[in-house]
Amino acid sequence: MNDKQKLLFDNLKNLKDYWVKTSVDSLNPNTDLIWSDNENEYKILQSKIKTQEELVAFAKIQDELIKGVIHSILVMIDGGDELADNYLLDLVDRKTKESLLHDIALHEEFYNYLVDCEEE
Template sequence: MLTEKQRLLFENLKGIKDTNVDLSVGIFHPESNIQWTDSDGAYQFLRNKLNSEEDLKALAVIQNELVEQVIYRILEMIDGYGGLNFEVDLIDQETKQSLRDGIQLHDKFMDHLYKNE
C-alpha cells in the first residue's frame, strides 16, 4: 500500500513521462510548430521519415518505454541498486521520513504505471 506522498511522487513522474513523450512525438507531426534545437538536422531528418499516424504511434511506444526505463533505473539507483558506492534517499522535508520506507520505489512505480495506463 502506497502512502499519499509516494502516490503523488509516482503521479508526478508519470506526468513528466507523459508530457515529454507527447512533446517528443508531437514535434514530428507534419502540422507541428514545435521547434527544438536541431543543430545537426536530426529532427528534420526524422520528420521526413515519419509520414503517417502509424509511424508516430510507433515512435510514441518507443519513447514511452524509453522514458519509463530511465525513470525506473533512477529509482532503482535510489533504492540502492546500481553503481553508486554510497546511499541516497528521497526524504519528505515536512515529516523527515523516507519515501522508500516499506517499498522498492522502482517496482512500485512500475506497478503504479500498470494500474494507471
C-alpha cells in the same frame, strides 16, 4: 504505497507523458523546435515518420525508453546499483523527514503504478 509515494509516481508519470507528447508533436514540420538541441535530427525524422501508424509506433518507443530511464533512476535511489557502494540516496519529506523509501522498492512500485494507470 502511501500518498507521498503516489505523488512522486504521479509526477514521474506526468513527466513521462509530457516528454512523449513533446517528442511526437515535434515530428510535425510546423513545430517550433527552439527547445531542442537536435533540431536537424528532428527534421530528418519529420521526413520519415508521417503516418498515424508510424507516429503511434514512435510514441510507444519513446514511452518505453522514458519508463526505462525512470526505472533505472529509481533503482539507483533504491540502492540497487553500484552507486550504493559509495553513496546512499533518499527522497525525504521536508516537513516530517520521513523517507519515501520506507517499506517500498520505488522501481518496482512505479511499474505497478503505471500498470494500474493504464488499466483505468
